[in-house]
Amino acid sequence: MKINNGFNSWNTPYLFQAMEDTMASFTEEQRARIISLGIGDPDIETPAPIRRRIMQEHREVYHGYPTAQGRLDLREAISKYYQNRFNVQVSAREVFVGSGAKTDLFDLNAVFSRPGDSVVILDPAYPVYRDAALYRGNKIVYISGTLANRYQPELPDETQLHDLALIYLCYPNNPTGADADADYIQSMIDLARKHKAMIVMDIAYADFVPGNTPSSAFSIFQFPGGDEVGIEVASFSKPFSMTGDRISWVTIKNPEAARFWHRYRANRDSGASNYDQVGALEALTSPEVKSIVHENFNTYGRRARILKDGLDTLGFQWTGLTNTPYAWFKVPGSDDIETARKILEEVGVILTPGSGFGPAGRGFLRATVFQPESRLEEAISRLKRFDFESA
Ligand code: MLT
Numbered sequence: 001m002k003i004n005n006g007f008n009s010w011n012t013p014y015l016f017q018a019m020e021d022t023m024a025s026f027t028e029e030q031r032a033r034i035i036s037l038g039i040g041d042p043d044i045e046t047p048a049p050i051r052r053r054i055m056q057e058h059r060e061v062y063h064g065y066p067t068a069q070g071r072l073d074l075r076e077a078i079s080k081y082y083q084n085r086f087n088v089q090v091s092a093r094e095v096f097v098g099s100g101a102k103t104d105l106f107d108l109n110a111v112f113s114r115p116g117d118s119v120v121i122l123d124p125a126y127p128v129y130r131d132a133a134l135y136r137g138n139k140i141v142y143i144s145g146t147l148a149n150r151y152q153p154e155l156p157d158e159t160q161l162h163d164l165a166l167i168y169l170c171y172p173n174n175p176t177g178a179d180a181d182a183d184y185i186q187s188m189i190d191l192a193r194k195h196k197a198m199i200v201m202d203i204a205y206a207d208f209v210p211g212n213t214p215s216s217a218f219s220i221f222q223f224p225g226g227d228e229v230g231i232e233v234a235s236f237s238k239p240f241s242m243t244g245d246r247i248s249w250v251t252i253k254n255p256e257a258a259r260f261w262h263r264y265r266a267n268r269d270s271g272a273s274n275y276d277q278v279g280a281l282e283a284l285t286s287p288e289v290k291s292i293v294h295e296n297f298n299t300y301g302r303r304a305r306i307l308k309d310g311l312d313t314l315g316f317q318w319t320g321l322t323n324t325p326y327a328w329f330k331v332p333g334s335d336d337i338e339t340a341r342k343i344l345e346e347v348g349v350i351l352t353p354g355s356g357f358g359p360a361g362r363g364f365l366r367a368t369v370f371q372p373e374s375r376l377e378e379a380i381s382r383l384k385r386f387d388f389e390s391a
Contacts, residue, residue: 211301
């Protein structure tokens with residue numbers, strides 16, 4: 001058997017798969033006791049009108065293959081979304097419906113970079129950017145986010161770049177919850193233009209606003225030069241609890257880049273399921289869904305408060321919980337993987353080790369709001385019993 005060399009550079013299993021495997025190793029009784037604040041998978045169910053619409057479509061309409069680019073009605077709804085949300089003109093032609101942001105983020109690397117090209121990756125970040133680059137054989141250049149630079153790391157040293165192909169950014173940021181300043185994004189766009197590179201802007205959390213606080217999210221197409229170098233990746237997963245449906249979109253305004261992506265998508269897969277696309281259309285257009293999501297965000301806001309208060313009492317410095325479902329916090333010691341393991345073993349709480357998001361995540365843990373209030377309170381009281389100092 002011959003295996004793609006890219007596999008060899010994945011020296012650890014996929015972060016969330018490793019956590020799932022650990023869970024599977026416990027008995028059912030042990031699992032019932034465990035409180036998972038690990039993977040970002042909403043526990044509040046998909047709004048009923050979305051589910052009804054998907055079921056109705058299944059009952060009444062037979063669909064053969066979807067189109068590679070996605071249904072026109074959904075792409076038109078996404079153009080309207082851009083207009084209303086960001087005051088940006090995007091035509092349906094520039095929108096590509098996908099089967100989940102994770103797949104899109106991985107595949108974009110295959111189209112817009114070559115082995116050996118430099119790929120700049122925000123650190124810490126969603127591990128898929130790194131895994132795609134390793135698989136491709138890119139030269140990864142991490143730019144390290146810290147509390148001090150508010151997770152807007154300095155631009156890379158340009159002497160280290162060898163044919164810069166891609167810059168992966170994510171704001172509001174997973175895992176840190178950080179926002180970006182306009183001049184920071186502009187400097188990234190200028191860098192990409194200078195090197196004829198593209199920016200993959202992951203906006204999976206643009207519409208996830210616990211407590212319905214005013215969101216600081218933006219679209220890369222609001223910035224001068226954004227049309228030329230921007231590739232925006234968005235997801236229905238978190239705001240609409242649609243992680244199980246696998247539905248996302250990619251927006252590309254650069255016509256040449258859009259042509260390449262379209263061609264790749266048509267050759268590579270047959271498009272997102274029509275049924276999920278119909279559900280996504282309902283998500284964007286139904287007033288009833290809008291009010292359910294508003295209510296859900298109020299719930300997430302109350303949960304975020306519990307985590308904030310708990311982390312304050314524990315004396316940890318934390319970020320996030322305003323524009324993302326995550327709390328990101330520094331714990332004593334630097335071996336976050338070992339600390340997370342001990343927390344699970346001793347008090348039965350799953351937290352994601354920061355190192356899984358990149359070298360700059362070392363010494364941090366991430367917690368989600370995706371548990372009911374009583375479970376979050378219980379998780380905090382268990383963490384208070386845990387001896388962080390000697391972990
Ligand atoms: C997370 O950061 O929890 C991700 O959204 C999980 C994933 O998509 O693999």
